[in-house]
Amino acid sequence: MSDSHLDSPTMQIVSEFMQEPELMLECINLSKVYAEGPAEVQVLDGLNLRVYAGERIAIVGASGSGKTTLLNLLGGLDLPSEGTVMIAGMNLASLDETQRGQMRNRNLGFVYQFHHLLGEFTALENVCMPLLIAGTDVPSATKRGAAMLERVGLGHRMQHKPSELSGGERQRVAIARALVTEPRCVLLDEPTGNLDRHTAHEIHALMSELNEQLDTSFIVVTHDEEFASTLDRVLQLRNGKLELVAGPTKKGGAAVEQGEPPHAD
Ligand SMILES: Nc1ncnc2c1ncn2[C@@H]1O[C@H](COP(=O)(O)OP(=O)(O)OP(=O)(O)O)[C@@H](O)[C@H]1O
Numbered sequence: 534m535s536d537s538h539l540d541s542p543t544m545q546i547v548s549e550f551m552q553e554p555e556l557m558l559e560c561i562n563l564s565k566v567y568a569e570g571p572a573e574v575q576v577l578d579g580l581n582l583r584v585y586a587g588e589r590i591a592i593v594g595a596s597g598s599g600k601t602t603l604l605n606l607l608g609g610l611d612l613p614s615e616g617t618v619m620i621a622g623m624n625l626a627s628l629d630e631t632q633r634g635q636m637r638n639r640n641l642g643f644v645y646q647f648h649h650l651l652g653e654f655t656a657l658e659n660v661c662m663p664l665l666i667a668g669t670d671v672p673s674a675t676k677r678g679a680a681m682l683e684r685v686g687l688g689h690r691m692q693h694k695p696s697e698l699s700g701g702e703r704q705r706v707a708i709a710r711a712l713v714t715e716p717r718c719v720l721l722d723e724p725t726g727n728l729d730r731h732t733a734h735e736i737h738a739l740m741s742e743l744n745e746q747l748d749t750s751f752i753v754v755t756h757d758e759e760f761a762s763t764l765d766r767v768l769q770l771r772n773g774k775l776e777l778v779a780g781p782t783k784k785g786g787a788a789v790e791q792g793e794p795p796h797a798d
Protein backbone atom coordinates (compact mmCIF):
# COMPACT_ATOMS: atom_id res chain seq x y z
CA MET A 534 0.00 0.00 0.00
CA SER A 535 1.53 3.34 -1.04
CA ASP A 536 1.76 6.35 1.26
CA SER A 537 -0.48 8.32 -1.10
CA HIS A 538 -3.19 5.71 -0.55
CA LEU A 539 -2.87 6.19 3.24
CA ASP A 540 -3.41 9.92 2.76
CA SER A 541 -6.64 9.39 0.82
CA PRO A 542 -9.79 11.09 2.18
CA THR A 543 -11.31 7.69 2.98
CA MET A 544 -8.31 6.67 5.09
CA GLN A 545 -8.40 10.03 6.89
CA ILE A 546 -12.05 9.46 7.82
CA VAL A 547 -11.29 5.90 8.93
CA SER A 548 -8.34 7.01 11.04
CA GLU A 549 -10.40 9.80 12.64
CA PHE A 550 -13.07 7.24 13.51
CA MET A 551 -10.49 4.89 15.03
CA GLN A 552 -9.00 7.60 17.26
CA GLU A 553 -9.72 7.41 20.98
CA PRO A 554 -12.32 10.14 21.64
CA GLU A 555 -11.12 12.97 23.88
CA LEU A 556 -11.97 12.43 27.54
CA MET A 557 -13.68 15.56 28.88
CA LEU A 558 -14.48 14.47 32.38
CA GLU A 559 -13.82 11.43 34.51
CA CYS A 560 -14.72 10.34 38.00
CA ILE A 561 -13.11 7.39 39.61
CA ASN A 562 -14.47 5.61 42.67
CA LEU A 563 -16.37 8.70 43.82
CA SER A 564 -18.01 8.63 47.25
CA LYS A 565 -19.83 11.31 49.18
CA VAL A 566 -20.94 11.01 52.77
CA TYR A 567 -22.77 13.92 54.42
CA ALA A 568 -21.78 13.89 58.06
CA GLU A 569 -23.17 17.26 59.25
CA GLY A 570 -26.72 16.11 60.02
CA PRO A 571 -27.96 13.92 62.88
CA ALA A 572 -26.91 10.77 60.99
CA GLU A 573 -24.34 10.07 58.28
CA VAL A 574 -25.83 9.91 54.77
CA GLN A 575 -23.87 7.99 52.14
CA VAL A 576 -25.12 9.54 48.90
CA LEU A 577 -22.50 8.37 46.37
CA ASP A 578 -20.74 5.06 46.79
CA GLY A 579 -17.81 4.22 44.50
CA LEU A 580 -19.28 5.86 41.40
CA ASN A 581 -17.41 5.79 38.07
CA LEU A 582 -18.15 7.92 35.00
CA ARG A 583 -16.37 8.92 31.80
CA VAL A 584 -17.71 11.66 29.55
CA TYR A 585 -16.16 12.24 26.13
CA ALA A 586 -15.95 15.58 24.31
CA GLY A 587 -19.21 16.21 22.51
CA GLU A 588 -21.15 13.56 24.41
CA ARG A 589 -24.62 14.36 25.77
CA ILE A 590 -25.57 12.48 28.92
CA ALA A 591 -28.86 12.37 30.82
CA ILE A 592 -28.77 11.59 34.53
CA VAL A 593 -32.04 10.34 35.95
CA GLY A 594 -32.96 9.08 39.40
CA ALA A 595 -35.42 9.42 42.26
CA SER A 596 -35.57 12.56 44.38
CA GLY A 597 -32.81 12.34 46.99
CA SER A 598 -30.76 9.81 44.99
CA GLY A 599 -27.82 12.25 44.78
CA LYS A 600 -28.08 13.89 41.33
CA THR A 601 -27.39 17.45 42.56
CA THR A 602 -24.65 16.12 44.85
CA LEU A 603 -22.98 14.48 41.84
CA LEU A 604 -23.17 17.62 39.66
CA ASN A 605 -21.71 19.71 42.50
CA LEU A 606 -18.74 17.32 42.71
CA LEU A 607 -18.27 17.29 38.91
CA GLY A 608 -18.22 21.09 38.89
CA GLY A 609 -15.78 21.32 41.80
CA LEU A 610 -18.38 23.16 43.91
CA ASP A 611 -18.03 20.52 46.61
CA LEU A 612 -15.34 17.94 47.36
CA PRO A 613 -15.83 14.16 47.48
CA SER A 614 -15.31 12.11 50.65
CA GLU A 615 -13.30 9.70 48.49
CA GLY A 616 -12.32 9.33 44.86
CA THR A 617 -11.13 11.54 42.03
CA VAL A 618 -12.70 14.00 39.60
CA MET A 619 -10.71 14.88 36.48
CA ILE A 620 -11.82 17.74 34.21
CA ALA A 621 -10.01 18.18 30.90
CA GLY A 622 -7.12 16.13 32.30
CA MET A 623 -6.86 18.11 35.56
CA ASN A 624 -7.38 16.48 38.95
CA LEU A 625 -9.69 18.83 40.87
CA ALA A 626 -8.15 17.84 44.20
CA SER A 627 -4.78 19.16 43.04
CA LEU A 628 -6.19 22.67 42.51
CA ASP A 629 -6.72 25.31 45.19
CA GLU A 630 -9.98 27.29 45.45
CA THR A 631 -8.80 30.03 43.03
CA GLN A 632 -7.52 27.53 40.48
CA ARG A 633 -10.78 25.56 40.70
CA GLY A 634 -12.68 28.79 39.99
CA GLN A 635 -10.48 29.48 36.95
CA MET A 636 -10.90 25.89 35.69
CA ARG A 637 -14.71 26.25 36.03
CA ASN A 638 -14.72 29.59 34.21
CA ARG A 639 -12.60 28.18 31.35
CA ASN A 640 -14.20 24.78 30.86
CA LEU A 641 -17.61 24.51 32.49
CA GLY A 642 -21.06 26.05 32.37
CA PHE A 643 -23.41 25.43 35.29
CA VAL A 644 -27.21 25.62 35.41
CA TYR A 645 -28.24 25.07 39.03
CA GLN A 646 -31.51 23.46 40.12
CA PHE A 647 -32.37 26.77 41.79
CA HIS A 648 -30.93 29.25 39.33
CA HIS A 649 -28.79 31.43 41.72
CA LEU A 650 -28.96 34.67 39.74
CA LEU A 651 -27.54 37.81 41.32
CA GLY A 652 -30.61 39.74 42.46
CA GLU A 653 -29.17 43.25 42.25
CA PHE A 654 -28.09 42.86 38.61
CA THR A 655 -30.16 42.89 35.41
CA ALA A 656 -30.66 39.80 33.23
CA LEU A 657 -28.04 41.11 30.80
CA GLU A 658 -25.51 41.85 33.55
CA ASN A 659 -26.04 38.36 35.01
CA VAL A 660 -25.37 36.75 31.62
CA CYS A 661 -22.29 38.90 30.96
CA MET A 662 -20.74 38.13 34.36
CA PRO A 663 -18.76 34.96 33.40
CA LEU A 664 -17.35 36.75 30.34
CA LEU A 665 -16.24 39.73 32.44
CA ILE A 666 -14.67 37.38 35.00
CA ALA A 667 -12.76 35.73 32.12
CA GLY A 668 -11.39 39.15 31.10
CA THR A 669 -13.61 39.97 28.09
CA ASP A 670 -14.02 43.74 27.59
CA VAL A 671 -17.41 45.26 28.47
CA PRO A 672 -18.62 46.10 24.91
CA SER A 673 -17.84 42.56 23.60
CA ALA A 674 -19.33 40.91 26.70
CA THR A 675 -22.49 43.02 26.34
CA LYS A 676 -22.84 42.10 22.67
CA ARG A 677 -22.40 38.37 23.30
CA GLY A 678 -24.63 38.43 26.40
CA ALA A 679 -27.41 40.20 24.50
CA ALA A 680 -27.14 37.72 21.58
CA MET A 681 -27.40 34.77 23.98
CA LEU A 682 -30.43 36.30 25.73
CA GLU A 683 -32.05 36.69 22.27
CA ARG A 684 -31.36 33.01 21.62
CA VAL A 685 -33.20 31.92 24.76
CA GLY A 686 -36.13 34.19 23.79
CA LEU A 687 -35.46 36.98 26.30
CA GLY A 688 -34.40 39.85 24.06
CA HIS A 689 -37.28 41.90 25.49
CA ARG A 690 -36.32 41.35 29.15
CA MET A 691 -32.61 42.24 29.21
CA GLN A 692 -32.93 45.13 31.67
CA HIS A 693 -35.19 43.27 34.10
CA LYS A 694 -33.85 42.17 37.47
CA PRO A 695 -34.48 38.54 38.55
CA SER A 696 -37.33 39.61 40.89
CA GLU A 697 -39.08 41.15 37.84
CA LEU A 698 -38.92 37.90 35.84
CA SER A 699 -41.10 34.77 35.92
CA GLY A 700 -39.64 31.46 37.17
CA GLY A 701 -39.16 30.13 33.63
CA GLU A 702 -37.60 33.40 32.48
CA ARG A 703 -35.12 33.27 35.37
CA GLN A 704 -34.25 29.73 34.41
CA ARG A 705 -33.62 30.85 30.82
CA VAL A 706 -31.33 33.67 32.05
CA ALA A 707 -29.41 31.03 34.03
CA ILE A 708 -29.14 28.87 30.89
CA ALA A 709 -27.91 31.86 28.84
CA ARG A 710 -25.32 32.61 31.56
CA ALA A 711 -24.05 29.00 31.46
CA LEU A 712 -23.75 28.93 27.67
CA VAL A 713 -22.43 32.44 26.95
CA THR A 714 -18.76 31.53 27.38
CA GLU A 715 -19.21 28.55 25.00
CA PRO A 716 -17.79 26.17 27.62
CA ARG A 717 -16.52 22.72 26.64
CA CYS A 718 -18.84 21.00 29.08
CA VAL A 719 -22.16 22.17 30.55
CA LEU A 720 -23.70 20.72 33.71
CA LEU A 721 -27.45 21.30 34.00
CA ASP A 722 -29.69 20.40 36.95
CA GLU A 723 -33.28 20.08 35.69
CA PRO A 724 -32.87 23.07 33.36
CA THR A 725 -36.29 22.92 31.75
CA GLY A 726 -38.35 21.70 34.72
CA ASN A 727 -40.14 25.06 35.05
CA LEU A 728 -40.63 25.69 31.33
CA ASP A 729 -43.61 25.05 29.08
CA ARG A 730 -43.22 22.41 26.36
CA HIS A 731 -42.53 24.87 23.56
CA THR A 732 -39.83 26.84 25.45
CA ALA A 733 -38.28 23.60 26.71
CA HIS A 734 -38.02 22.37 23.10
CA GLU A 735 -36.28 25.62 22.12
CA ILE A 736 -33.72 25.22 24.91
CA HIS A 737 -33.12 21.59 23.89
CA ALA A 738 -32.64 22.74 20.27
CA LEU A 739 -30.11 25.36 21.43
CA MET A 740 -28.20 22.65 23.30
CA SER A 741 -28.16 20.43 20.18
CA GLU A 742 -26.92 23.34 18.09
CA LEU A 743 -24.01 24.07 20.45
CA ASN A 744 -23.24 20.37 20.63
CA GLU A 745 -23.01 20.13 16.85
CA GLN A 746 -21.23 23.45 16.25
CA LEU A 747 -18.75 23.43 19.14
CA ASP A 748 -18.66 19.77 20.24
CA THR A 749 -19.90 20.90 23.68
CA SER A 750 -20.50 18.06 26.17
CA PHE A 751 -23.73 18.17 28.18
CA ILE A 752 -24.53 16.40 31.44
CA VAL A 753 -28.19 17.00 32.17
CA VAL A 754 -30.19 15.96 35.20
CA THR A 755 -33.73 15.64 33.91
CA HIS A 756 -37.10 14.04 34.62
CA ASP A 757 -38.13 14.57 30.98
CA GLU A 758 -37.96 11.02 29.57
CA GLU A 759 -38.68 12.10 26.02
CA PHE A 760 -35.79 14.58 26.07
CA ALA A 761 -33.47 12.09 27.84
CA SER A 762 -34.09 9.55 25.09
CA THR A 763 -32.71 12.00 22.48
CA LEU A 764 -29.29 12.15 24.22
CA ASP A 765 -26.30 9.83 23.69
CA ARG A 766 -26.55 7.97 27.02
CA VAL A 767 -29.09 7.79 29.82
CA LEU A 768 -27.66 6.90 33.24
CA GLN A 769 -29.67 6.21 36.35
CA LEU A 770 -28.33 7.10 39.79
CA ARG A 771 -29.32 4.37 42.24
CA ASN A 772 -27.73 3.21 45.49
CA GLY A 773 -24.89 5.69 44.99
CA LYS A 774 -23.85 4.37 41.57
CA LEU A 775 -24.70 5.02 37.92
CA GLU A 776 -26.38 2.34 35.81
CA LEU A 777 -26.71 2.48 32.05
CA VAL A 778 -30.36 2.76 30.99
CA ALA A 779 -30.00 3.63 27.30
CA GLY A 780 -27.26 4.19 24.75
CA PRO A 781 -24.48 4.66 24.09
CA THR A 782 -24.63 6.26 20.70
CA LYS A 783 -22.14 8.64 19.04
CA LYS A 784 -18.90 9.38 21.00
CA GLY A 785 -19.65 7.00 23.87
CA GLY A 786 -20.38 4.31 21.30
CA ALA A 787 -16.94 4.77 19.77
CA ALA A 788 -15.36 4.22 23.19
CA VAL A 789 -17.38 1.07 23.78
CA GLU A 790 -16.42 -0.31 20.37
CA GLN A 791 -12.80 0.03 21.41
CA GLY A 792 -13.15 -2.47 24.18
CA GLU A 793 -14.85 -0.72 27.08
CA PRO A 794 -17.62 -2.72 28.71
CA PRO A 795 -21.02 -1.15 28.00
CA HIS A 796 -21.67 0.16 31.51
CA ALA A 797 -21.95 3.68 32.92
CA ASP A 798 -18.27 4.50 32.79
N1 LIG B 1 -25.51 19.37 52.97
C1 LIG B 1 -26.14 18.21 53.22
N2 LIG B 1 -26.07 17.62 54.43
C2 LIG B 1 -26.66 16.45 54.71
N3 LIG B 1 -27.39 15.76 53.80
C3 LIG B 1 -27.51 16.28 52.57
C4 LIG B 1 -26.90 17.54 52.21
N4 LIG B 1 -27.19 17.81 50.90
C5 LIG B 1 -27.95 16.77 50.46
N5 LIG B 1 -28.14 15.85 51.46
C6 LIG B 1 -28.89 14.58 51.35
O1 LIG B 1 -28.30 13.84 50.29
C7 LIG B 1 -29.30 13.18 49.52
C8 LIG B 1 -29.11 13.54 48.05
O2 LIG B 1 -29.43 14.90 47.84
P1 LIG B 1 -29.42 15.55 46.37
O3 LIG B 1 -29.79 16.97 46.53
O4 LIG B 1 -28.14 15.24 45.72
O5 LIG B 1 -30.60 14.70 45.67
P2 LIG B 1 -31.25 14.85 44.22
O6 LIG B 1 -31.14 13.51 43.56
O7 LIG B 1 -30.68 16.02 43.52
O8 LIG B 1 -32.80 15.10 44.58
P3 LIG B 1 -33.92 16.01 43.82
O9 LIG B 1 -34.37 15.21 42.63
O10 LIG B 1 -34.99 16.12 44.87
O11 LIG B 1 -33.31 17.34 43.47
C9 LIG B 1 -30.64 13.61 50.09
O12 LIG B 1 -31.14 12.54 50.87
C10 LIG B 1 -30.32 14.81 50.95
O13 LIG B 1 -31.16 14.87 52.08
Ligand SMILES: [Mg+2]
Nearest residue numbers: 600601646722
Ligand atom coordinates in the same frame (compact mmCIF):
# COMPACT_ATOMS: atom_id res chain seq x y z
MG1 LIG C 1 -31.47 17.85 42.90
